[in-house]
Amino acid sequence: MKSIVYYPADSKDAREVEREIRPYLTGKGVEVVTVTSKDDLSALPSGVADGSFILSLGGDGTFLRASRLSTQLGLPVLGINLGSLGFLTDVEENEVYTSLDAVLAHSYTVEHRLVLEARVVREGQDILTTTAINDILVVRDLTGKILTFEVFIGGVRAGQITADGILVCTPTGSTGYSLAAGGPILDPTVEALVLTALAPHDFTSRPLVISAGSEITLKVKPSRDKAAFIRDGERVGDIHSFDTICVTRYPQDVDIIRLREKNFYKVLGAKFHWGH
Incomplete structure (x- = not known):
């Protein structure tokens, strides 16, 4: 042992x-x-x-x-x-x-x-793959401009969000940053993910509870500034214009x-x- x-x-x-x-x-x-x-x-x-x-x-x-x-x-x-x-x-x-x-x-x-797996795709190539217990977050830098994302759920375009950032969390992570941003609290046994926009630039981009079996894809629209890619509160990379972030349930x-x-x-x- x-x-x-x-x-x-x-x-x-x-x-x-x-x-x-x-x-x-x-x-x-x-x-x-x-x-x-x-x-x-x-x-x-x-x-x-x-x-x-x-x-x-x-x-x-x-x-x-x-x-x-x-x-x-x-x-x-x-x-x-x-x-x-x-x-x-x-x-x-x-x-x-x-x-x-x-x-x-x-x-x-x-x-x-359940655990998240996230991939960052740039110009058709995976440049970063990681897992997260709580959440995956893409957020503007402190002095950066507001970000715009195209959001796809299960391969279907769900809409476009303009905000300081966007995060995907597990039920475990629903009591963390997502909660502070107005997201719901999930029982940890619930098979679901939460998509939460941070300080959205409209009144309609409310948090979504999504089946844990769905892939969530975030496509970053053009911006003059890079953004931070954060896993469980730790910055692990930068996000550029036209990057794609794919978030799914990790098999383990x-x-x-x-x-x-x-x-x-x-x-x-x-x-x-x-x-x-």
């Missing part, structure tokens, strides 16, 4: 937790591999055994990065909350050892959440380890004060 421990390299608290749990896990026969960047491929194991898992040490942002690693390796991920909100993570710092014992005893359930869901029943609506009330 192997445990891949993922944490941000600049987090002193996460480093201290990793140092504490490493001997605990190795003492129970678990091989521990520490990764501080999803791109640090040399640190990843060449093979995994039954019962192997990823341990995320940090807040929700760290958990999102660890979850993308989870989909690449096909391993479930457990989140230890060292951040402030902890909406996605399942375990608090004072529960680490009892939680690890439960995982090693296989005393947990797995929650499946992320598998989240749950050690206890976690009711979405109770968490929504506790963390976001919904209905209070």
